[in-house]
Each structure stands twice: as C-alpha cells, then as structure tokens.
Amino acid sequence: MATYHALVVLASACMLIFLGTTTEATSTTHPYASFIHLASVGAWFGISFWVTFVAGVLLFKYLPRHQFGSVQGKIFPYYFALSLVLTSLALASWVHLEGGLDLLAAIKSGNEDGKVVACLGGAALLSALQLLVLGPCVTQAMEARNKKEKEEGFADTTSKVGRSPELLQLGAAFARMHGLSSSANLLVFLGALFQLYVLSAKHVTFATMAPTVAKATFWPWS
Numbered sequence: 001m002a003t004y005h006a007l008v009v010l011a012s013a014c015m016l017i018f019l020g021t022t023t024e025a026t027s028t029t030h031p032y033a034s035f036i037h038l039a040s041v042g043a044w045f046g047i048s049f050w051v052t053f054v055a056g057v058l059l060f061k062y063l064p065r066h067q068f069g070s071v072q073g074k075i076f077p078y079y080f081a082l083s084l085v086l087t088s089l090a091l092a093s094w095v096h097l098e099g100g101l102d103l104l105a106a107i108k109s110g111n112e113d114g115k116v117v118a119c120l121g122g123a124a125l126l127s128a129l130q131l132l133v134l135g136p137c138v139t140q141a142m143e144a145r146n147k148k149e150k151e152e153g154f155a156d157t158t159s160k161v162g163r164s165p166e167l168l169q170l171g172a173a174f175a176r177m178h179g180l181s182s183s184a185n186l187l188v189f190l191g192a193l194f195q196l197y198v199l200s201a202k203h204v205t206f207a208t209m210a211p212t213v214a215k216a217t218f219w220p221w222s
Contacts, residue, residue: 037093041199044086044123045192051079052189066146066155073139080131083188087127090195091120116198123191126184134181141174 055075059068098113148167149155160168 033093033096037090037097038199040086040089040093041192041195044083044090045189045196047079047082047086048185048189048192051075052185064156065158066149069142069146073142076135076139077131080127080135084124084127084131087120087124087188087191091117091124094120112198116195119191119194123188126188126191130181130184130188134177134184138174138177138181141170141177145170145174 056072059071063071094116145167146155148164148170152162152164152167154163154167160171163171
C-alpha cells in the first residue's frame with residue numbers, strides 16, 4: 001500500500017518539476033527531457049502489453065481460478081501505480097518539450113498538441129481512477145464472490161447451475177466492475193499506441209524533440 005502511494009507522490013512531483021521548468025515558448029528545454037519522454041512512453045507501452053496480453057493470459061491459463069484472481073489482485077495496484085507514474089511523466093515531459101503548453105487551450109485547439117495532451121492526460125486520469133477507485137472495487141467484489149463460491153462449493157467451476165440468487169448477484173457485480181476496469185485498461189494501452197504513432201510520425205530524435213540536446217554534453221560527468 002505504502003509503495004504505490006509513494007509512486008503516486010512521485011508522479012505528482014514529476015509533473016510539478018517539468019511543468020514548472022518551462023513557461024515560455026522560447027524557453028530552453030532540459031537536455032534529457034526527450035529521453036525521459038521516450039523512456040516513459042516505451043515503458044508504459046511495454047508494461048501495458050505484458051500485463052494485458054502476456055502475463056494475464058498465461059496466469060489465467062495455468063492457475064486455478066481463485067488463485068489467479070488473488071495473484072492479479074496483488075499485481076494490479078503496482079501496475080496501476082506504475083501506469084500513473086509513466087503517463088504523468090510522458091505528459092509532463094511532452095508539455096516541457098513543447099515549450100510549456102496551456103493544457104486546456106491546447107485541448108480546445110484540436111491540433112496535434114491538443115490531441116497528444118488529451119491522450120496523455122486522459123491516460124493519466126484513467127490510471128489514477130484504476131489505482132484509487134476501480135482496482136479496489138474489483139478486488140473487493142472478487143473477494144466477496146469467491147468467499148460465497150467457497151461456501152456454496154463452486155470454487156472450482158464457473159457453472160451457474162444451482163447457485164443461490166445472492167451468489168449470482170455477487171457474480172454480476174464483479175462482472176460489471178471488471179468490465180469497467182478492463183475497458184479503462186484497454187484505453188490506457190491504446191493511449192500508449194497513439195503516442196508511439198505520434199512519435200514515429202515525427203521521426204523523433206534527441207535533436208528534433210529538444211534542439212538543446214544536440215549542443216549539450218550528453219554524459220553528465222564529461
């Protein structure tokens with residue numbers, strides 16, 4: 001609990017640091033801002049892809065149903081926290097690299113910067129929603145359903161035949177919350193794909209994203 005709350009604080013600190021370093025369109029950017037942006041987007045995409053399409057599928061295939069749910073319940077808080085940190089870093093570094101955007105004005109403009117800000121900001125908000133609301137609700141609903149399933153002897157089967165109305169209701173509540181969380185997770189993953197497309201379309205290099213990098217000494221100890 002304390003670990004991923006600390007990550008939330010880190011995400012907020014990163015946002016404040018980057019958003020506070022550039023206030024004019026003519027201001028210079030931090031020489032490592034482009035690296036931070038690329039690294040955060042790459043890690044965001046990689047973690048989302050692995051948890052959603054690799055680890056989740058394999059765990060579901062090879063673990064008993066209740067054990068699978070328990071493992072996912074332990075993984076997801078850290079996954080959502082990391083998503084929040086990485087999406088926040090991606091947003092803050094993009095705003096910094098673009099010379100300090102007015103976020104609301106950029107979104108209202110509907111131009112490329114506005115679409116990127118809306119995408120990154122939306123992904124960060126969804127990650128926070130997952131961490132603070134949806135994730136805990138899914139875990140609570142799953143634990144309540146699993147407990148009732150064990151009481152009624154349905155721990156090893158998904159059959160609905162013979163289940164009590166209370167158990168069916170608990171199952172439906174879990175399905176609703178899980179559906180919302182899965183949809184939010186998919187949107188966050190699509191946000192990473194969109195940003196990768198934007199970066200590839202711009203043929204991103206250190207020099208094109210942050211011209212000062214080309215003139216700066218790369219290694220801090222040089």
